[in-house]
Amino acid sequence: MLLAVDIGNTRTKVALFENNRIVEIAVLERENFLENFKKILKKSRTAPKIILSSVGKLEKEALSWLQQHTDLLEIDAQTPFPFINDYATPLTLGIDRLVLAAGATLQYPKQNRLIIDAGTCVTYDFISKTDHYLGGAISPGIALRYKSLNDYTDKLPLLQLQEPQDLIGNSTAESIHSGVIHGLRCEIDQLIDSYQSRFQDLTIILTGGDAVFLAKRLKNPIFAHSNFLLESLNSLHQYTIDNDKKNLSRP
Numbered sequence: 001m002l003l004a005v006d007i008g009n010t011r012t013k014v015a016l017f018e019n020n021r022i023v024e025i026a027v028l029e030r031e032n033f034l035e036n037f038k039k040i041l042k043k044s045r046t047a048p049k050i051i052l053s054s055v056g057k058l059e060k061e062a063l064s065w066l067q068q069h070t071d072l073l074e075i076d077a078q079t080p081f082p083f084i085n086d087y088a089t090p091l092t093l094g095i096d097r098l099v100l101a102a103g104a105t106l107q108y109p110k111q112n113r114l115i116i117d118a119g120t121c122v123t124y125d126f127i128s129k130t131d132h133y134l135g136g137a138i139s140p141g142i143a144l145r146y147k148s149l150n151d152y153t154d155k156l157p158l159l160q161l162q163e164p165q166d167l168i169g170n171s172t173a174e175s176i177h178s179g180v181i182h183g184l185r186c187e188i189d190q191l192i193d194s195y196q197s198r199f200q201d202l203t204i205i206l207t208g209g210d211a212v213f214l215a216k217r218l219k220n221p222i223f224a225h226s227n228f229l230l231e232s233l234n235s236l237h238q239y240t241i242d243n244d245k246k247n248l249s250r251p
Contacts, residue, residue, distance in 0.1 A: 001016065001017065001018055001044060001045075001046055001048040001049070002016075002017040002048055002049050002050070002051065002234060002237055003015070003016055003017075003040070003041075003044075003048045003049070003050045003051075004017060004050075004051050004052075004230045004233035004234055004237070005037075005050060005051070005052040005053070005054075005233075006053055006096075006229050006230055006233065007030075007052070007053070007054035007055065007056045007057075007058050008055060008056055008096070008119060008120070009055060009056050009119070009120040009121075010056075010119075010120055011027055011028075011029075011030075012027070012028040012029075012030060012033055012056070013025060013026070013027055013028075013227075013229075013230060014026045014027075014028060014037065014040060015227065015230040015233075015234075016040075016044070016048070017234045020234060020238075022227060022230065022231070025227065025230070026040060030056065030057070033058070033059070033062055034059070034061065034062040034065060037062075037066075041070075047070075047071070048071075049070075049071045049073070049237070050066065050070050050071060050072045050073065051072075051073045051074075051075065051233045051234070051236065051237040052066070052072060052073070052074045052075065052233075053074075053075040053095045053096060053099050053229070053233060054074075054095060055094050055095055055096045073237060073240060075095055075098070075099060075233070075236065076095065077090065077091055077093070077095070077098070079098075079236075079240070080239075080240065080243050081098060081101070081102045081105075081133075081236075082102055082105045082106055082131065082236075082239055083101060083102065083105045083127055083131040083132065083133045084131060084132045084133065085098075085133045086132050086133060086134055086135070087133060087134075087135050088135075094123070096117065096123075096229060097117075097123055097125050097136075099229055099232045099233055099236060100115045100117060100123075100125055100205075100207070100228065100229055100232055101115065101125050101127050101133050102232055102235065102236045102239070103115075103228060103229070103231060103232020103233075103235050103236065104125075104127055104203075104205055104232070105127055105131055106232075106235040106236070106239060107231070107232075107235060108203050108205070110129055111129050111201050111202075111203050112126070112127075112128055112129050112199040112200070112201055112202045112203065113126070113127045113202070113203045113204075113205065114126050114136075114192070114195050114202055114203070114204050114205070115127075115205045115207065115228070116188060116192075116204065116205065116206045116207070116208075116222075117207050117208040117228075117229070118141060118142070118188075118206065118207070118208035118209065118210040118211050118214055119141055119208040119209050119210065120141050120143065120144060121138050121139065121140060121141050121144065122138070122139045122140070122141050122184070122187075122188070122208075123136060123137070123138050124136035124137040124138075124191060126195065126199075128199075129201065137191065139187065141184075141208075141210065142161055142180060142181070142184060142210050142213075143161070145179075145180045145183070145184065146158060146159050146160070146161070146176070146180055149176060149179075149180075156172070156176065157172070157173065157176075159173060159176055159177065161181075161210075161213070162177050163177070163181065164177040164178040164181050164182060165177075166178070167182060181217070184214070185214065185217050185218060188214065188218060189218055189219050189220060192204060192218075192220045192222075193220070196220075203223065204220060204221070204222040204223065205222070205223045205225060205228060206218075206222045206223065206224045206225070207224075207225045207226060207227070207228035207229060208226070209226070211224050211225070211226045212224065212226055
């Protein structure tokens, strides 16, 4: 049994794995993370191992408690990964992007892979079929696009995600919805086209909080996995165990 913990910019997701399958997912508020996490632990029939990745802030008290009371594997830049990192500034690369790259490498071997994570930001990460991580791109996610239009103008309202009624917005609200949704859709489709023109046999994985919404609106064939980061943590945990066994067996 394994608990995979994904601490993101806006929320924390916890998945319980049994036999490499998700059996339960919980979304926790950051303010009461430790209290709610202890409740999850009480539900487990046996003491689970825990793998954690964080791009958000986790209180020192919570991290210290996990380190003292659980079998915790916290992913950081020094964790062994199943790919060669060719990023020019590897220490600045987000842990979430590293975990996603690891998951894609392990679950889709010997092929070119592009992971698109549509969350607070939209990140693009490319791993070659020879398992070299080359980098990608970062752009604002849907919520950030809506928020920036309100933050940096005097009169544009702050709107929530909504399907545009038409390509041509006939009101200020509809114009914003069209610009945000169609703009991001066109961005993703065009970037996929650019990658496909450069790399053959490209596997495209779409994940993140807005993955389901966007998947239905993209022209390119993709694998939509809204919980791919959690699944990647599970795969990385097994990889780490196997890697440790190999190191112990060496003379």
